[in-house]
Amino acid sequence: MVYTPKKMIKKIRRLLIAPFFLFALGAPSWSAEQHQGTVELFLGHYDIKDPRFREVYLTGGPIRGIVLSSALAYGLEFYSEIKAFYKVGALTYTKEETKFLLLPLSLGLRYAPPWPYLIPYAGAGLDVYFSYETNPIAKTLNVSKGTHVLAGLYLQFSRTFPVRLNGKVKYSWVTATENDIALELGGLEYGGGIAIVF
Secondary structure: OOOOOHHHHHHHHHHHHHHHHHHHHHHOOOOHHHHEEEEEEEEEEEEEEHHHHHHOOOOOOEEEEEEEEOOOOOOOOEEEEEEEEEEEEEEEOOEEEEEEEEEEEEEEEOOOOOOOOEEEEEEEEEEEEEEEEEEEOOEEEEEEEEEEEEEEEEEEEEOOOOOOEEEEEEEEEEEEEEEOOEEEEEEEEEEEEEEEOO
């Protein structure tokens, strides 16, 4: 079976959403003192900063995915993120259609004080970007590594209800190399999500 970027996005979306609903349906009674981690659905906007990318794809676009975190000690948390970013553009000279799929995987540590209701956090970590571009000229698959920093704020309406709203800003530095040409895939990401605490 041949997977186009659009079909891949649909399959990834199903895989990302399924664990969230499993946690939601099976979440036990919870209080702030029992916090072990979170599972979160995220929707935001991503801007790749390389000007050559913008020449072909014009602007950034929506990015969506899932964020998992695990409480360690003293307010420290380990987190992992997997997201999907998809754009359709036009080649610079021929104006033929080109499609770009980016799957960023992030791992890191963040600090979130155990406060009620408003919980700020900040952290940093490592990235692995899987990118795939297809057009009439070529098909390109690339794996790139980089780093990021992030900060955000959780809003929790009740200490006994395991649901939080999240707003986040993240900046990444990731450079892809193809035929000795470097392309900066990092950039600014911002958005929000809904998290279940367990």
